[in-house]
Amino acid sequence: MVAMKRKAIALLSGGLDSQLVVKLMLGQGIELFALNFYSAFHVPSKAAEKAAEKFGINLKKVDFTDQLLAAVKNPKYGHGSGMNPCVDCRIIEFTYAKNYMKEVGAEFVVSGEVLGSRPMSQRMAPLKAIVADSGLDGYILRPLSAKLLPPTIPEKEGWVDREKLLDIQGRSRQPQMFWAKELNLGEYPSPAGGCLLTEKVFAVRLRDLLERKPDPARRDLDLLSIGRHFFSSEGIRIVIPRREEEDVKLRKMLQRDDLVLELKDYLGPIALLPDKNASRQTLEEAGTLLSRFSKTRDLDKVIIKYAQGEVEVSPSKAPQLELQLSRV
Numbered sequence: 001m002v003a004m005k006r007k008a009i010a011l012l013s014g015g016l017d018s019q020l021v022v023k024l025m026l027g028q029g030i031e032l033f034a035l036n037f038y039s040a041f042h043v044p045s046k047a048a049e050k051a052a053e054k055f056g057i058n059l060k061k062v063d064f065t066d067q068l069l070a071a072v073k074n075p076k077y078g079h080g081s082g083m084n085p086c087v088d089c090r091i092i093e094f095t096y097a098k099n100y101m102k103e104v105g106a107e108f109v110v111s112g113e114v115l116g117s118r119p120m121s122q123r124m125a126p127l128k129a130i131v132a133d134s135g136l137d138g139y140i141l142r143p144l145s146a147k148l149l150p151p152t153i154p155e156k157e158g159w160v161d162r163e164k165l166l167d168i169q170g171r172s173r174q175p176q177m178f179w180a181k182e183l184n185l186g187e188y189p190s191p192a193g194g195c196l197l198t199e200k201v202f203a204v205r206l207r208d209l210l211e212r213k214p215d216p217a218r219r220d221l222d223l224l225s226i227g228r229h230f231f232s233s234e235g236i237r238i239v240i241p242r243r244e245e246e247d248v249k250l251r252k253m254l255q256r257d258d259l260v261l262e263l264k265d266y267l268g269p270i271a272l273l274p275d276k277n278a279s280r281q282t283l284e285e286a287g288t289l290l291s292r293f294s295k296t297r298d299l300d301k302v303i304i305k306y307a308q309g310e311v312e313v314s315p316s317k318a319p320q321l322e323l324q325l326s327r328v
Ligand code: SF4
Pocket: 084, 085, 086, 087, 089, 090, 121, 195, 196, 197, 198
Protein backbone atom coordinates (compact mmCIF):
# COMPACT_ATOMS: atom_id res chain seq x y z
CA MET A 1 0.00 0.00 0.00
CA VAL A 2 1.34 3.47 -0.89
CA ALA A 3 1.68 5.70 2.20
CA MET A 4 -0.44 8.86 1.99
CA LYS A 5 1.55 12.06 1.69
CA ARG A 6 1.39 14.40 4.68
CA LYS A 7 0.17 17.86 3.76
CA ALA A 8 1.38 21.19 5.16
CA ILE A 9 0.75 24.88 4.57
CA ALA A 10 3.89 26.84 3.67
CA LEU A 11 4.09 30.60 4.20
CA LEU A 12 5.87 31.64 1.04
CA SER A 13 7.36 35.07 0.38
CA GLY A 14 9.54 33.61 -2.36
CA GLY A 15 12.76 34.79 -0.71
CA LEU A 16 15.70 32.61 0.26
CA ASP A 17 14.37 31.48 3.66
CA SER A 18 10.95 30.40 2.47
CA GLN A 19 12.44 28.69 -0.59
CA LEU A 20 14.77 26.70 1.67
CA VAL A 21 11.79 25.62 3.75
CA VAL A 22 9.96 24.43 0.65
CA LYS A 23 13.00 22.52 -0.54
CA LEU A 24 13.49 20.85 2.86
CA MET A 25 9.85 19.84 3.14
CA LEU A 26 9.53 18.54 -0.42
CA GLY A 27 12.71 16.57 0.30
CA GLN A 28 10.87 14.89 3.16
CA GLY A 29 7.92 13.99 0.95
CA ILE A 30 5.53 16.62 2.35
CA GLU A 31 2.88 17.95 -0.01
CA LEU A 32 2.78 21.73 0.26
CA PHE A 33 0.07 24.35 -0.17
CA ALA A 34 1.72 27.75 -0.24
CA LEU A 35 0.17 30.96 1.06
CA ASN A 36 1.49 34.36 0.10
CA PHE A 37 0.27 37.44 1.93
CA TYR A 38 0.35 40.88 0.35
CA SER A 39 -1.15 44.26 1.16
CA ALA A 40 -1.12 47.96 0.44
CA PHE A 41 1.99 47.99 2.64
CA HIS A 42 4.00 45.50 0.58
CA VAL A 43 6.21 46.35 -2.36
CA PRO A 44 4.62 44.39 -5.23
CA SER A 45 6.64 41.29 -6.10
CA LYS A 46 6.29 38.17 -8.22
CA ALA A 47 8.79 36.24 -6.10
CA ALA A 48 6.17 33.94 -4.57
CA GLU A 49 4.65 33.06 -7.96
CA LYS A 50 8.09 32.32 -9.39
CA ALA A 51 9.06 30.15 -6.43
CA ALA A 52 5.76 28.23 -6.50
CA GLU A 53 6.21 27.60 -10.19
CA LYS A 54 9.80 26.49 -9.71
CA PHE A 55 8.82 23.93 -7.07
CA GLY A 56 5.53 22.97 -8.73
CA ILE A 57 3.42 23.72 -5.66
CA ASN A 58 -0.03 25.17 -5.29
CA LEU A 59 -0.07 28.89 -4.34
CA LYS A 60 -2.85 30.99 -2.85
CA LYS A 61 -2.35 34.75 -2.65
CA VAL A 62 -4.10 36.62 0.14
CA ASP A 63 -4.63 40.38 0.36
CA PHE A 64 -4.72 41.04 4.10
CA THR A 65 -4.59 44.85 4.03
CA ASP A 66 -7.68 45.26 6.25
CA GLN A 67 -6.45 42.97 9.02
CA LEU A 68 -2.95 44.38 8.86
CA LEU A 69 -4.26 47.95 9.00
CA ALA A 70 -6.31 47.06 12.10
CA ALA A 71 -3.13 45.70 13.69
CA VAL A 72 -1.17 48.81 12.66
CA LYS A 73 -3.74 51.00 14.42
CA ASN A 74 -3.96 48.89 17.55
CA PRO A 75 -1.17 46.34 17.87
CA LYS A 76 -1.36 43.93 20.79
CA TYR A 77 2.41 43.46 20.69
CA GLY A 78 3.46 46.96 19.66
CA HIS A 79 5.25 48.39 16.65
CA GLY A 80 8.79 47.75 15.49
CA SER A 81 11.10 50.53 14.31
CA GLY A 82 8.41 51.98 12.03
CA MET A 83 4.67 51.27 12.00
CA ASN A 84 5.27 47.53 11.60
CA PRO A 85 3.26 45.40 14.05
CA CYS A 86 5.33 42.30 13.20
CA VAL A 87 4.15 39.95 15.94
CA ASP A 88 0.48 40.77 15.32
CA CYS A 89 1.09 40.49 11.58
CA ARG A 90 2.52 36.99 11.92
CA ILE A 91 -0.41 36.00 14.15
CA ILE A 92 -2.84 37.14 11.43
CA GLU A 93 -0.94 35.10 8.84
CA PHE A 94 -0.77 31.96 10.97
CA THR A 95 -4.43 32.24 11.98
CA TYR A 96 -5.32 32.40 8.30
CA ALA A 97 -3.05 29.42 7.69
CA LYS A 98 -4.85 27.48 10.41
CA ASN A 99 -8.17 27.91 8.63
CA TYR A 100 -6.61 27.10 5.26
CA MET A 101 -5.18 23.93 6.82
CA LYS A 102 -8.71 22.70 7.45
CA GLU A 103 -9.80 23.66 3.95
CA VAL A 104 -7.12 21.63 2.18
CA GLY A 105 -6.74 18.85 4.75
CA ALA A 106 -3.22 19.84 5.83
CA GLU A 107 -1.85 18.89 9.23
CA PHE A 108 0.68 21.59 10.06
CA VAL A 109 2.22 24.88 8.96
CA VAL A 110 5.83 25.55 7.95
CA SER A 111 7.50 28.93 7.77
CA GLY A 112 10.95 30.37 7.19
CA GLU A 113 11.42 32.22 10.48
CA VAL A 114 14.97 32.09 11.76
CA LEU A 115 15.57 32.42 15.47
CA GLY A 116 17.15 35.79 16.31
CA SER A 117 17.20 37.05 12.74
CA ARG A 118 14.90 40.01 13.26
CA PRO A 119 14.62 42.19 16.31
CA MET A 120 10.88 42.00 16.75
CA SER A 121 9.10 38.86 15.61
CA GLN A 122 11.84 36.24 15.56
CA ARG A 123 13.05 36.17 19.13
CA MET A 124 11.99 33.24 21.30
CA ALA A 125 9.24 35.08 23.26
CA PRO A 126 7.42 36.49 20.21
CA LEU A 127 7.71 33.14 18.46
CA LYS A 128 5.89 31.59 21.43
CA ALA A 129 3.24 34.35 21.40
CA ILE A 130 2.66 33.72 17.70
CA VAL A 131 2.15 30.01 18.35
CA ALA A 132 -0.18 30.62 21.30
CA ASP A 133 -2.30 33.42 19.79
CA SER A 134 -2.79 31.71 16.43
CA GLY A 135 -4.10 28.57 18.16
CA LEU A 136 -1.51 26.43 16.40
CA ASP A 137 0.38 25.25 19.48
CA GLY A 138 2.67 22.44 18.36
CA TYR A 139 1.68 22.71 14.72
CA ILE A 140 4.04 25.45 13.48
CA LEU A 141 7.29 23.98 12.23
CA ARG A 142 10.20 26.32 11.51
CA PRO A 143 12.56 24.02 9.64
CA LEU A 144 15.47 26.51 9.46
CA SER A 145 15.77 26.79 13.26
CA ALA A 146 13.91 23.60 14.25
CA LYS A 147 16.81 21.96 16.07
CA LEU A 148 17.05 24.97 18.39
CA LEU A 149 13.33 24.97 19.17
CA PRO A 150 11.20 22.52 21.15
CA PRO A 151 10.05 19.58 18.99
CA THR A 152 6.70 20.18 17.31
CA ILE A 153 3.95 17.61 16.73
CA PRO A 154 5.07 16.86 13.12
CA GLU A 155 8.51 16.00 14.52
CA LYS A 156 7.22 14.02 17.51
CA GLU A 157 4.82 12.07 15.32
CA GLY A 158 7.55 11.32 12.81
CA TRP A 159 5.76 13.09 9.93
CA VAL A 160 9.05 14.90 9.39
CA ASP A 161 12.56 13.83 10.38
CA ARG A 162 13.89 16.38 12.91
CA GLU A 163 17.43 15.22 12.20
CA LYS A 164 17.18 16.53 8.65
CA LEU A 165 16.05 19.98 9.78
CA LEU A 166 18.44 22.89 10.41
CA ASP A 167 19.80 24.86 13.36
CA ILE A 168 20.26 28.31 11.87
CA GLN A 169 20.07 31.37 14.10
CA GLY A 170 21.10 35.03 14.01
CA ARG A 171 21.15 37.73 11.39
CA SER A 172 23.92 36.48 9.10
CA ARG A 173 22.70 35.17 5.75
CA GLN A 174 25.74 32.92 5.35
CA PRO A 175 24.16 29.70 6.70
CA GLN A 176 21.16 30.09 4.39
CA MET A 177 23.47 30.69 1.44
CA PHE A 178 25.47 27.60 2.38
CA TRP A 179 22.31 25.48 2.50
CA ALA A 180 21.06 26.96 -0.77
CA LYS A 181 24.16 25.55 -2.44
CA GLU A 182 24.09 22.30 -0.52
CA LEU A 183 20.44 21.66 -1.47
CA ASN A 184 20.84 22.86 -5.08
CA LEU A 185 18.21 25.49 -4.56
CA GLY A 186 18.98 27.26 -7.82
CA GLU A 187 18.11 30.93 -8.18
CA TYR A 188 16.57 32.97 -5.41
CA PRO A 189 15.89 36.72 -5.19
CA SER A 190 18.26 38.96 -3.25
CA PRO A 191 16.68 40.40 -0.11
CA ALA A 192 14.61 43.47 -0.98
CA GLY A 193 12.75 45.89 1.27
CA GLY A 194 9.37 44.19 1.11
CA CYS A 195 7.37 45.87 3.87
CA LEU A 196 6.78 49.61 3.69
CA LEU A 197 5.66 49.69 7.32
CA THR A 198 9.29 49.33 8.40
CA GLU A 199 10.36 52.39 6.38
CA LYS A 200 10.72 55.66 8.27
CA VAL A 201 9.23 58.04 5.66
CA PHE A 202 6.31 55.72 5.01
CA ALA A 203 5.69 55.35 8.76
CA VAL A 204 5.56 59.14 9.20
CA ARG A 205 3.14 59.46 6.28
CA LEU A 206 0.92 56.68 7.53
CA ARG A 207 0.79 58.06 11.07
CA ASP A 208 -0.17 61.44 9.63
CA LEU A 209 -2.84 59.89 7.40
CA LEU A 210 -4.39 57.98 10.30
CA GLU A 211 -4.59 61.19 12.32
CA ARG A 212 -6.34 63.00 9.48
CA LYS A 213 -8.47 60.05 8.40
CA PRO A 214 -8.73 57.18 10.89
CA ASP A 215 -10.44 54.91 8.34
CA PRO A 216 -8.52 55.48 5.12
CA ALA A 217 -9.60 53.97 1.82
CA ARG A 218 -7.30 51.62 -0.04
CA ARG A 219 -6.35 54.37 -2.49
CA ASP A 220 -5.31 56.67 0.38
CA LEU A 221 -2.87 53.96 1.46
CA ASP A 222 -1.66 53.30 -2.07
CA LEU A 223 -0.87 56.98 -2.56
CA LEU A 224 1.47 57.05 0.44
CA SER A 225 4.29 55.25 -1.34
CA ILE A 226 4.33 57.60 -4.33
CA GLY A 227 6.01 60.95 -4.82
CA ARG A 228 6.33 64.02 -2.65
CA HIS A 229 3.39 64.88 -0.41
CA PHE A 230 2.42 68.36 0.72
CA PHE A 231 -0.65 69.80 2.38
CA SER A 232 -2.06 73.04 1.06
CA SER A 233 -2.91 75.84 3.47
CA GLU A 234 -6.50 74.50 3.57
CA GLY A 235 -5.19 71.01 4.38
CA ILE A 236 -5.61 69.29 1.00
CA ARG A 237 -3.04 66.68 0.01
CA ILE A 238 -0.90 67.47 -3.02
CA VAL A 239 1.00 64.54 -4.56
CA ILE A 240 3.78 65.25 -7.05
CA PRO A 241 5.70 62.31 -8.52
CA ARG A 242 9.50 62.32 -8.29
CA ARG A 243 10.31 60.11 -11.26
CA GLU A 244 8.70 59.13 -14.53
CA GLU A 245 7.70 55.67 -13.24
CA GLU A 246 5.91 57.34 -10.34
CA ASP A 247 4.15 59.70 -12.74
CA VAL A 248 2.97 56.75 -14.83
CA LYS A 249 1.80 54.93 -11.70
CA LEU A 250 -0.01 57.98 -10.37
CA ARG A 251 -1.84 58.56 -13.66
CA LYS A 252 -3.14 54.98 -13.46
CA MET A 253 -4.51 55.64 -9.99
CA LEU A 254 -6.62 58.67 -10.87
CA GLN A 255 -10.22 58.67 -9.70
CA ARG A 256 -13.25 60.73 -10.65
CA ASP A 257 -13.08 63.03 -7.67
CA ASP A 258 -9.41 63.89 -8.16
CA LEU A 259 -8.18 67.23 -9.29
CA VAL A 260 -5.28 66.87 -11.70
CA LEU A 261 -2.90 69.68 -12.55
CA GLU A 262 -0.56 69.70 -15.55
CA LEU A 263 1.83 72.16 -17.15
CA LYS A 264 0.06 73.76 -20.11
CA ASP A 265 2.95 74.26 -22.53
CA TYR A 266 5.53 71.76 -21.30
CA LEU A 267 5.78 68.06 -20.75
CA GLY A 268 6.13 67.13 -17.12
CA PRO A 269 4.60 65.36 -14.16
CA ILE A 270 1.09 65.83 -12.90
CA ALA A 271 0.05 66.99 -9.46
CA LEU A 272 -2.79 65.04 -7.92
CA LEU A 273 -5.15 66.48 -5.34
CA PRO A 274 -7.65 63.91 -4.12
CA ASP A 275 -10.33 66.59 -3.75
CA LYS A 276 -11.92 68.21 -6.75
CA ASN A 277 -13.43 70.98 -4.64
CA ALA A 278 -10.09 72.51 -3.76
CA SER A 279 -10.10 76.29 -3.49
CA ARG A 280 -8.39 78.66 -5.91
CA GLN A 281 -5.67 79.21 -3.30
CA THR A 282 -4.95 75.47 -3.09
CA LEU A 283 -4.84 75.31 -6.89
CA GLU A 284 -2.29 78.08 -6.98
CA GLU A 285 -0.20 76.48 -4.25
CA ALA A 286 -0.27 73.09 -5.97
CA GLY A 287 0.48 74.65 -9.36
CA THR A 288 3.40 76.60 -7.96
CA LEU A 289 4.88 73.45 -6.44
CA LEU A 290 4.32 71.52 -9.66
CA SER A 291 6.11 74.19 -11.69
CA ARG A 292 9.01 74.01 -9.25
CA PHE A 293 9.43 70.24 -9.61
CA SER A 294 9.39 70.42 -13.41
CA LYS A 295 11.61 71.76 -16.18
CA THR A 296 9.88 75.10 -15.71
CA ARG A 297 11.49 75.82 -12.35
CA ASP A 298 13.58 78.73 -13.70
CA LEU A 299 10.77 80.52 -15.53
CA ASP A 300 8.98 83.60 -14.22
CA LYS A 301 5.49 82.58 -15.17
CA VAL A 302 3.97 79.19 -15.97
CA ILE A 303 0.42 78.25 -16.93
CA ILE A 304 -1.01 75.26 -15.14
CA LYS A 305 -4.12 73.61 -16.52
CA TYR A 306 -6.79 71.51 -14.87
CA ALA A 307 -10.15 70.14 -16.00
CA GLN A 308 -12.09 73.33 -15.28
CA GLY A 309 -9.57 75.95 -16.28
CA GLU A 310 -6.10 77.36 -15.94
CA VAL A 311 -4.05 79.16 -13.35
CA GLU A 312 -0.89 81.21 -13.78
CA VAL A 313 1.85 80.60 -11.23
CA SER A 314 5.34 81.75 -10.49
CA PRO A 315 7.96 78.99 -9.90
CA SER A 316 10.22 81.51 -8.17
CA LYS A 317 7.76 81.58 -5.25
CA ALA A 318 7.87 77.80 -4.86
CA PRO A 319 10.84 77.37 -2.50
CA GLN A 320 9.31 79.80 -0.03
CA LEU A 321 5.90 78.19 -0.38
CA GLU A 322 7.43 74.74 0.09
CA LEU A 323 8.63 75.82 3.50
CA GLN A 324 5.23 77.21 4.47
CA LEU A 325 3.14 74.19 3.52
CA SER A 326 3.31 71.08 5.62
CA ARG A 327 5.15 68.21 4.02
CA VAL A 328 5.07 64.53 4.88
S1 SF4 B 1 7.86 43.44 8.35
FE1 SF4 B 1 5.76 43.93 7.70
S2 SF4 B 1 5.02 42.10 6.60
FE2 SF4 B 1 6.83 41.50 7.79
S3 SF4 B 1 6.02 40.75 9.72
FE3 SF4 B 1 6.49 42.90 10.01
S4 SF4 B 1 4.58 43.98 9.58
FE4 SF4 B 1 4.38 41.91 8.72
